[in-house]
Amino acid sequence: MVTDRIIAMLEKGGSVFRERWTRAAARGVPRNGKTGAPYRGANVLLLWEAAIEAGYASNVWLTYRQAQRLGAQVRRGERGVLCAHFERGAREHLDDADDVLAEGGVDEEALMARSGARAGVLLCRPFWLFNLAQIDGLPLEVVDLGIAAPAASQGPVERAMRLLGGCNATIRHGFDQAAYLPALDEIRLPWPRQFTSAEAQCATALHELVHWTGHPERLHRSFGRRFGDAAYAFEELVAELGSAFLLGHCGLVDATVEGHAAYIDAWLKVLRADRTAIFTAARLAEEAFAYILAREMPALGGSGSIA
Incomplete structure (x- = not known):
């Protein structure tokens, strides 16, 4: 599903996807509003595209559960962006699993150490993210994360x-x-x-x-x-x-x-x-x-x- 979405972006033509990705990149790498961690790999492309398509000003995202934990609520009818998280082996237990998935780019060795999982097949787990613009009742400090920093003084x-x-x-x-x-x-x-x-x-x-x-x-x-x-x-x-x-x-x-x-x-x-x-x-x-x-x-x- 993720690959199909990337293919759909490329099929729009070079002048389209190149301009959209570059403009999205000018806002910075997408990051999680609770952990502050940047997203990685193909998730960056998916979140960039979603932000440009919907006209979001922010590159900060949360899972549904993270928004709830912050006392906020995703608005009814809003659709999340499907992203992918990779890990090796089967996990017996992992605390704060939602936060780990939401980070979108956890170091594999660190993940293995925390989960106690054995090295094995590389697994892909889906998770969904919502932009700050899709969420009501967010704390002010989280809203501030989504406000673009002033432009650099250098050209x-x-x-x-x-x-x-x-x-x-x-x-x-x-x-x-x-x-x-x-x-x-x-x-x-x-x-x-x-x-x-x-x-x-x-x-x-x-x-x-x-x-x-x-x-x-x-x-x-x-x-x-x-x-x-x-x-x-x-x-x-x-x-x-x-x-x-x-x-x-x-x-x-x-x-x-x-x-x-x-x-x-x-x-x-x-x-x-x-x-x-x-x-x-x-x-x-x-x-x-x-x-x-x-x-x-x-x-x-x-x-x-x-x-």
Whole structure:
């Protein structure tokens, strides 16, 4: 069911889902209103899409039971967003199971330690989330979580350049199209003046930077054994999702990744053949996003000078 929903998003076309995911990402990663934990993997895509579709201003969510525990109530007729939680083996007992599921991305080893479950088959459990806008009677401190923080003082291009500069990737200009070459471990781009805007240049470079994180000396992504001839298309899906995280983080919500082929048909073929592929792609995209974000150059102070 989750894979079918992601496929439906992709079938809307690249310009549609890319803009929607990037705009949703600009609001931050969805998180739980009781635990504060961020959601992970494909759940992020599902919650982003739901928030944009319904026009929610908040990226904060609760389960029905969590809302009740806070003295609030989901309004009659509201529909929750189906999400997926993965765990290994059968659980004998787990305290606060609702909270664990609601977090949407608990570390497997920590979950196993708390539950006493034996390692075994990877199980998928569904759970449903409601946006703060669907709930009445919430405490003020929870409502405040859903109020967007003030926009960063740095512009989108500056934030993108701090990510690119912090990673210190080899970037060479003067080529017909953008690409990352794993054998040379370098990113190739057209000349800056060939892009339609500085925002488009940054968006394209960040897309290739996600590819750069997959090098064996970094995150070492390799899909040949699992996807065979479709491995290249799957890597492009990881880069598409990872760049959506990055563009949203920087505020490049209207930027276009230029000179980049559309792989939608290939992605759909992969997802229809492997019903768990989207969960892997989303997880790897998050890893790439976190890797790049951890290396972000600090912003310069508004006053003063560099000696």
